[in-house]
Amino acid sequence: MTEGETGEERRGSGPGVGDRLELAVRSLDPHGDGVARTPDGLVVFVEGGLPGDRVEATVTQRAARHARARLERLVERSPQRVAPPCPVVEACGGCPLMALAYPAQLEAKRRTVVDALARIGGLDGAEERVRPTLGMERPWSYRNKALHPVGRDEQGRPVVGFYRRGSHEVVPVSDCAVQHPTNVRLAAAARDAIEALGLPVYDEASGRGWVRHVLARVGEATGEALLVLVTASLEEPRPGVLADMAQRVRERVAELVGMVQNVNPRRTNVVLGPHNRLIWGRDRLYERVAGLTLELSATAFFQVNTRQAEVLYREVRRRVEGFLASRGLPPGQGLLLDLYCGVGGIGLAAADLVERLVGVEEDPRAVADARRNAALNGVDHARFVVGPVEQVLPEEMAKRRAAAGGPVMVVVDPPRKGLDARVVETLARAAPDLVVYVSCNPATMARDLRQLLERTERAGSAYEWGPVQPVDLFPHTAHVEAVTHLVRRGGAR
Numbered sequence: 001m002t003e004g005e006t007g008e009e010r011r012g013s014g015p016g017v018g019d020r021l022e023l024a025v026r027s028l029d030p031h032g033d034g035v036a037r038t039p040d041g042l043v044v045f046v047e048g049g050l051p052g053d054r055v056e057a058t059v060t061q062r063a064a065r066h067a068r069a070r071l072e073r074l075v076e077r078s079p080q081r082v083a084p085p086c087p088v089v090e091a092c093g094g095c096p097l098m099a100l101a102y103p104a105q106l107e108a109k110r111r112t113v114v115d116a117l118a119r120i121g122g123l124d125g126a127e128e129r130v131r132p133t134l135g136m137e138r139p140w141s142y143r144n145k146a147l148h149p150v151g152r153d154e155q156g157r158p159v160v161g162f163y164r165r166g167s168h169e170v171v172p173v174s175d176c177a178v179q180h181p182t183n184v185r186l187a188a189a190a191r192d193a194i195e196a197l198g199l200p201v202y203d204e205a206s207g208r209g210w211v212r213h214v215l216a217r218v219g220e221a222t223g224e225a226l227l228v229l230v231t232a233s234l235e236e237p238r239p240g241v242l243a244d245m246a247q248r249v250r251e252r253v254a255e256l257v258g259m260v261q262n263v264n265p266r267r268t269n270v271v272l273g274p275h276n277r278l279i280w281g282r283d284r285l286y287e288r289v290a291g292l293t294l295e296l297s298a299t300a301f302f303q304v305n306t307r308q309a310e311v312l313y314r315e316v317r318r319r320v321e322g323f324l325a326s327r328g329l330p331p332g333q334g335l336l337l338d339l340y341c342g343v344g345g346i347g348l349a350a351a352d353l354v355e356r357l358v359g360v361e362e363d364p365r366a367v368a369d370a371r372r373n374a375a376l377n378g379v380d381h382a383r384f385v386v387g388p389v390e391q392v393l394p395e396e397m398a399k400r401r402a403a404a405g406g407p408v409m410v411v412v413d414p415p416r417k418g419l420d421a422r423v424v425e426t427l428a429r430a431a432p433d434l435v436v437y438v439s440c441n442p443a444t445m446a447r448d449l450r451q452l453l454e455r456t457e458r459a460g461s462a463y464e465w466g467p468v469q470p471v472d473l474f475p476h477t478a479h480v481e482a483v484t485h486l487v488r489r490g491g492a493r
């Protein structure tokens with residue numbers, strides 16, 4: 001029997017679906033579910049269970065080596081349980097850790113990183129290598145971006161909110177403890193305008209209707225806000241209706257600097273389509289982070305937590321600084337490759353440390369932002385390349401080999417799926433002096449680090465692995481960001 005199969009006949013011994021168990025929850029899994037064990041060692045994942053709880057739970061799924069269970073009753077509350085301050089925490093499900101005291105969340109996230117490195121990466125010394133998670137002083141109202149589906153309530157009125165946990169029913173968002181207050185006001189103003197102007201709401205099941213999503217975005221340091229309306233087609237139901245909507249929203253949210261229409265005609269779960277049209281004002285806002293001013297276009301990726309993005313950027317910068325110092329090199333040396341660079345923040349925050357900066361990113365709009373951001377911050381030794389890292393990297397490395405001297409330093413900040421196998425291969429062969437890995441998924445980071453260490457060793461260049469620093473970019477969720485680095489032994493080539 002393989003893991004993941006369910007069904008009484010295949011389950012072997014122990015509890016089955018429908019059985020009620022009393023369990024002590026010991027830890028959290030990477031999705032934020034509680035992890036407990038039966039006396040015979042069967043692992044049971046309990047949704048809503050927190051470390052330190054004793055619970056009664058009913059088995060809902062059973063596989064060979066684990067089961068899932070629904071929490072029925074708290075027999076004993078964890079001393080780390082707190083009252084969540086958010087009015088929609090239960091229905092929304094976006095913040096599964098909100099009932100856990102913040103210091104305990106930070107420790108649970110550190111544990112997630114340690115476990116991934118040890119179990120998935122099979123890497124020794126994870127416990128000693130992973131530092132305490134860097135958390136927020138005030139872990140509330142931190143999200144600078146809100147993405148809301150648009151639906152209808154029972155009376156047929158438009159609803160701008162979030163999907164009810166485990167369904168596609170749209171629940172209105174009255175307030176949200178982790179969202180920036182400007183975004184909450186923008187969502188409410190957009191809803192009222194959609195209703196007042198009679199804009200047809202998109203229906204997922206039939207593919208009919210027009211307004212699909214509302215995206216609200218704010219510059220935390222500047223206060224500037226943008227509104228993006230995702231529609232199923234470019235053509236407006238009445239000419240000028242979106243300009244009317246912009247006007248209505250502006251009257252309620254004075255921070256609004258622009259409104260953009262994004263067109264997504266596809267019947268898919270992917271929210272944003274490829275085409276943007278400016279309706280009013282600017283299609284970009286300004287944000288300040290880590291001593292930089294960044295221009296962010298309406299739909300380009302940016303870290304959702306500006307205050308913690310600063311912590312992350314500074315951590316990467318410290319790794320580059322530390323590496324140069326360890327080689328006895330003054331700042332202003334070598335090449336920094338910022339792979340998966342988005343709008344360029346990480347590389348630009350370390351640009352003064354290096355002689356040349358090259359950013360690589362597949363989203364052309366983000367690259368256009370990165371180029372403007374370099375100019376805006378007086379960085380004239382940066383170049384940005386549009387394309388998939390797996391295709392661009394071999395060429396950039398070959399160019400570097402042809403050029404003279406200086407260390408080669410690489411930062412990778414891939415999406416959740418981690419590095420493409422071709423990127424690992426190219427890095428192993430090219431053997432840069434420093435690789436800083438920024439990860440939003442400890443599981444893929446662990447896999448990639450293991451492969452990088454194994455392949456570089458096979459290719460004859462040994463690396464030392466530095467400390468791992470978890471950073472809490474997403475308080476009250478199970479997500480955790482982490483930074484680590486590999487440095488090539490043996491000094492300059």
Ligand SMILES: C[S@@+](CC[C@H](N)C(=O)[O-])C[C@H]1O[C@@H](n2cnc3c(N)ncnc32)[C@H](O)[C@@H]1O
Binds near residue numbers: 361362388
């Ligand atoms: C986690 S974000 C990092 C962004 C940036 N480093 C920052 O801190 O804002 C990952 C970025 O990788 C880009 N991306 C995803 N797959 C890619 C690929 N195969 N090649 C290049 N860029 C990619 C995404 O568009 C996104 O901007």
